Amino acid sequence: MKEHLNRGLDVRLEAQIDEIIPDDAGNVKAVRLTDGEEISAQIVLIGIGVIPNTQLADVLGLDVNNGIVVNNHALASDGTTIVAGDVANMPNPVPGSPDDERIRMESVNNAIEHAKVAAYSLMGRSEEYAGIPWFWSNQADIKLQIAGLSTGFDHTVVRDDTARGKFSVLYSRNGQIIAADCANAPLDFMAVKQALAKGKNIDADAAADVSTMLKTLIA
Structure with missing residues (x-):
């Protein structure tokens, strides 16, 4: 947030839109907030689709809980229906996660990896989902990369190298690295992603030293 503010962006948290106001040609010219303020605008971006559509699953009598509940093979509760992608609620694939911990992911990588598992199930092959969650976002000159999921973390380590315009936050649970x-900091991202994929760990205390390459701490 600080970096965006430093770049002159106007961020309104918890603001609610009352109306998108068009000009005479039908193009957007402003946005009116519920407090009456009008903000000039030429483009309005709207994020949609965050609520899973489970209507068909309800009709079929499948288990539904923040999405359609599936196992590691993309099979729904009836044992025959295959579900993949953003709507699927599946076991957390991050190493060290509790057996009963479930997640629903909305990302390109998950859509690709989960589709592979679904295809295997369609062909009668029993392959478990083994993809490690990862995400990215390019914002101005900042490249954000996330490996793993920080859900349930109990310890963090900050690799603060802001003097060179980069930093990383590592998350662990019960002494096991689970996300970053x-x-x-692409090298940090790749190291954590590699550790998670191999079921390895990275010592959190040693990782606090920014002069230490994380890949040398994978064990």
Whole structure:
């Protein structure tokens, strides 16, 4: 947030839109907030689709809980229906996650990896989902990369190298690395992603030293 504010962006948290106001040609010219303020605008971006559509699953009598509940093979509760992608609620694939911990992911990587598992199930092959969650976002000159999921973390380590315009936050649970948020730190991102994929760990205390390459701490 600080970096965006430093770049002159106007961020309104918890603001609610009352109306998108068009000009005479039908193009957007402003946005009116519920407090009456009008903000000039030429483009309005709307994020939609965050609520899973489970209507068909309800009709079929499938288990539904923040999405359609599936196992590691993309099979729904009836054992025959295959569900993949953003709507699927599946076991957390991050190593060290509790057996009963479930997640629903909305990302390109998950859509690709989950589709592979679904295809295997369609062909009668029993392949478990083994993809490690990862995400990215390019914002101005900041490249954000996330490996793993920080859900349930109990310890964090900050690799603060802001003097060179980068930093990483590493998350662990019960002494096991589970995720990292990286800003302009692709080597940290790749190291954590590799550790998670191999079921390895990275010592959190040693990782606090920014002069130490994380890949050398994978064990």
